[in-house]
Amino acid sequence: MISDDLFKEALKVLPGGVSSPVRKFEPHPFFAKKGEGCILYDVDGNRYIDYCLAYGPLILGHAPEKITSAVCEQIKKGSAYGTPTKAELELAKLVIERVPSAEMIRFVNSGTEATMAAIRLARAFTGKDKILKFEGAYHGAHDYVLVKPGSGAAAAPDSPGIPQDTTRNTISAPFNDEEAVASIIEEDDNIAAILVEPVMANIGCIEPEDGYLKFLRKITSENGILLIFDEVITGFRIAPGGAQEYYNITADLVTYGKIIGGGFPMGALAGPRRLMEHISPAGDVYQAGTFNGNPVSVTAGITTLKELTDDLYKELNKKGEIIRKGIKDILEDNNLEFYLAGLSSMFQIYFTQEKVKDYTSAKTANLEIFKKYFHSLLKGGVFVPPSQFECCFISAAHRKEDLNMTLEVVEESIKRAVKQSPR
Numbered sequence: 173m174i175s176d177d178l179f180k181e182a183l184k185v186l187p188g189g190v191s192s193p194v195r196k197f198e199p200h201p202f203f204a205k206k207g208e209g210c211i212l213y214d215v216d217g218n219r220y221i222d223y224c225l226a227y228g229p230l231i232l233g234h235a236p237e238k239i240t241s242a243v244c245e246q247i248k249k250g251s252a253y254g255t256p257t258k259a260e261l262e263l264a265k266l267v268i269e270r271v272p273s274a275e276m277i278r279f280v281n282s283g284t285e286a287t288m289a290a291i292r293l294a295r296a297f298t299g300k301d302k303i304l305k306f307e308g309a310y311h312g313a314h315d316y317v318l319v320k321p322g323s324g325a326a327a328a329p330d331s332p333g334i335p336q337d338t339t340r341n342t343i344s345a346p347f348n349d350e351e352a353v354a355s356i357i358e359e360d361d362n363i364a365a366i367l368v369e370p371v372m373a374n375i376g377c378i379e380p381e382d383g384y385l386k387f388l389r390k391i392t393s394e395n396g397i398l399l400i401f402d403e404v405i406t407g408f409r410i411a412p413g414g415a416q417e418y419y420n421i422t423a424d425l426v427t428y429g430k431i432i433g434g435g436f437p438m439g440a441l442a443g444p445r446r447l448m449e450h451i452s453p454a455g456d457v458y459q460a461g462t463f464n465g466n467p468v469s470v471t472a473g474i475t476t477l478k479e480l481t482d483d484l485y486k487e488l489n490k491k492g493e494i495i496r497k498g499i500k501d502i503l504e505d506n507n508l509e510f511y512l513a514g515l516s517s518m519f520q521i522y523f524t525q526e527k528v529k530d531y532t533s534a535k536t537a538n539l540e541i542f543k544k545y546f547h548s549l550l551k552g553g554v555f556v557p558p559s560q561f562e563c564c565f566i567s568a569a570h571r572k573e574d575l576n577m578t579l580e581v582v583e584e585s586i587k588r589a590v591k592q593s594p595r
């Protein structure tokens with residue numbers, strides 16, 4: 173069956189025909205058949221150079237041999253035990269070696285679970301109730317954080333089904349705006365934590381302005397507020413120690429997902445002993461899960477982290493530079509002033525003339541142009557996330573020729589999208 177038919181079938185049994193909203197695009201998403209390196213194949217016989225990479229986890233590309241064989245070996249020995257394993261200890265140590273602020277770690281199953289646990293711990297530790305997050309930031313699909321969220325939800329109003337009582341303790345502020353945060357904190361002494369994606373990668377790719385994260389660190393420390401870095405995307409992506417290392421800031425708690433599971437479902441919460449020892453059963457802040465520390469995901473995580481050497485980061489960053497420089501040249505050559513964002517192996521083009529520094533400026537992007545750009549890329553054999561408000565990722569498996577081929581398709585697609593869209 174081809175994607176068109178599969179989607180019709182899927183609409184009967186999966187809400188919207190998909191298992192996560194961001195995956196849906198018009199007229200229908202393609203159905204994946206297999207992934208190999210940086211290439212994703214669909215059931216219709218097409219191949220795409222993949223920059224979605226499952227929304228971030230596949231830093232080594234699809235089905236890397238080392239991970240596939242390690243995982244197969246593990247599966248032969250069982251897929252879940254409900255007991256501790258030596259492997260989770262090994263992964264904990266690998267994370268701790270790379271992330272200086274992490275002395276202890278709790279493995280969970282997703283970034284969503286990680287931020288839920290971080291919020292609970294912050295509230296318990298500080299004895300305060302409120303959480304300050306940023307407009308357009310995405311911290312998973314749970315109630316507390318679905319206030320002006322990014323990612324797939326950026327296209328929709330805040331979700332029904334979330335009691336006002338649940339979100340009354342969630343405050344949102346514009347990103348990169350020191351005054352906004354300072355005045356909220358001045359007026360409210362019930363804030364347990366600031367929860368921040370150091371790079372807002374669920375609304376495209378918005379970097380913190382110089383000094384902004386340092387400001388957040390200072391104001392939280394001075395006011396007895398915990399600083400939680402949501403590194404579900406930046407963790408192990410922009411540096412071995414993630415955004416903490418990249419920007420030289422130490423957060424109180426850090427949440428992980430995506431890369432830490434090596435392409436398998438996993439999340440984690442890490443931090444210093446003084447905080448983490450409050451988590452049950454060491455302390456009384458409850459956190460639990462049947463699949464926590466799942467041996468298959470842990471095995472994939474260990475194998476991935478071991479592959480992520482300094483040289484590999486250098487290579488990934490170089491590839492990021494090639495793509496960003498290539499896009500910059502395309503924009504300049506064609507007199508287009510769209511905003512190009514990105515760092516390390518991440519990038520996004522915003523179809524706006526504004527400097528994108530927060531949710532409001534990101535939302536000025538012309539979504540019609542994006543849509544045409546996305547479809548033209550797809551036709552040319554390049555797959556990026558189907559939303560302006562997601563980030564593109566490069567993997568270790570992308571070769572120079574893939575990047576060059578991509579840039580040709582990007583140039584053609586931008587020109588076509590602009591030509592076809594009224595501005």
Ligand SMILES: N[C@H](C=O)CCC(=O)O
Pocket residue numbers: 192193194195227310323324374562
């Ligand atoms: N931006 C989301 C997570 O990071 C994309 C994944 C999803 O919503 O399915």
